[in-house]
Amino acid sequence: GQNIDQPTEMTATEGAIVQINCTYQTSGFNGLFWYQQHAGEAPTFLSYNVLDGLEEKGRFSSFLSRSKGYSYLLLKELQMKDSASYLCAVRGSGGGKLIFGQGTELSVKP
Amino acid sequence: ETGVTQSPTHLIKTRGQQVTLRCSSQSGHNTVSWYQQALGQGPQFIFQYYREEENGRGNFPPRFSGLQFPNYSSELNVNALELDDSALYLCASSLRGDLNIQYFGAGTRLSVL
Numbered sequence: 001g002q003n004i005d006q007p008t009e010m011t012a013t014e015g016a017i018v019q020i021n022c023t024y025q026t027s028g029f030n031g032l033f034w035y036q037q038h039a040g041e042a043p044t045f046l047s048y049n050v051l052d053g054l055e056e057k058g059r060f061s062s063f064l065s066r067s068k069g070y071s072y073l074l075l076k077e078l079q080m081k082d083s084a085s086y087l088c089a090v091r092g093s094g095g096g097k098l099i100f101g102q103g104t105e106l107s108v109k110p
Numbered sequence: 111e112t113g114v115t116q117s118p119t120h121l122i123k124t125r126g127q128q129v130t131l132r133c134s135s136q137s138g139h140n141t142v143s144w145y146q147q148a149l150g151q152g153p154q155f156i157f158q159y160y161r162e163e164e165n166g167r168g169n170f171p172p173r174f175s176g177l178q179f180p181n182y183s184s185e186l187n188v189n190a191l192e193l194d195d196s197a198l199y200l201c202a203s204s205l206r207g208d209l210n211i212q213y214f215g216a217g218t219r220l221s222v223l
Contacts, residue, residue, distance in 0.1 A: 004152075033211070042112060042200065042214040043153070087152050096141060096210050097166050098202075100152030 002026045004101035011107045020073045028093030035087040083108045114215035131186040133201030142184040147198040196222045
């Protein structure tokens with residue numbers, strides 16, 4: 001089967017660092033994506049990993065270990081506007097369909 | 111702003127009716143994917159169209175159908191609506207290739223009563 005797991009909820013403090021984990025078991029792997037989704041809005045693309053290692057983009061970084069079926073999204077210098085749902089998605093082989101986890105609802109508090 | 115637009119934004123239907131949702135792709139994109147997102151859940155893949163042909167389908171019944179037009183815009187049709195079809199329907203466009211990053215529209219919120 002195909003399974004993507006991420007925590008349902010997380011809380012962090014403004015200015016702090018938070019790490020959102022994602023583990024996956026899928027038939028085929030052709031990249032892992034992180035999206036941010038504010039309530040009632042479209043998912044917004046944050047990052048893409050296809051090779052092992054860390055990808056850094058400003059305050060956001062994403063890490064992938066294909067052998068462990070594991071990724072994390074690291075958010076630094078948290079701001080109130082970072083309060084949102086963070087979706088981990090895997091693209092399987094043979095096409096572009098994305099398999100999403102249920103999302104992690106992040107609350108940033110003052 | 112992803113350049114992907116969906117219409118309508120909200121829709122209310124009754125059980126048994128039919129609905130058509132529309133999506134305009136980002137300029138230059140040739141692939142459209144549709145997803146259903148229930149409240150508090152991640153999006154679930156419905157199907158994908160590439161150059162007007164269906165290019166993969168998720169675990170959805172045949173009453174979910176789609177079209178892609180020569181300008182790469184797309185429609186999602188759902189027949190014989192059921193209460194469980196109430197969800198946010200998301201369209202994503204992409205350019206087929208190595209990265210193939212999908213960019214999402216804001217979605218259509220469908221309520222079936």
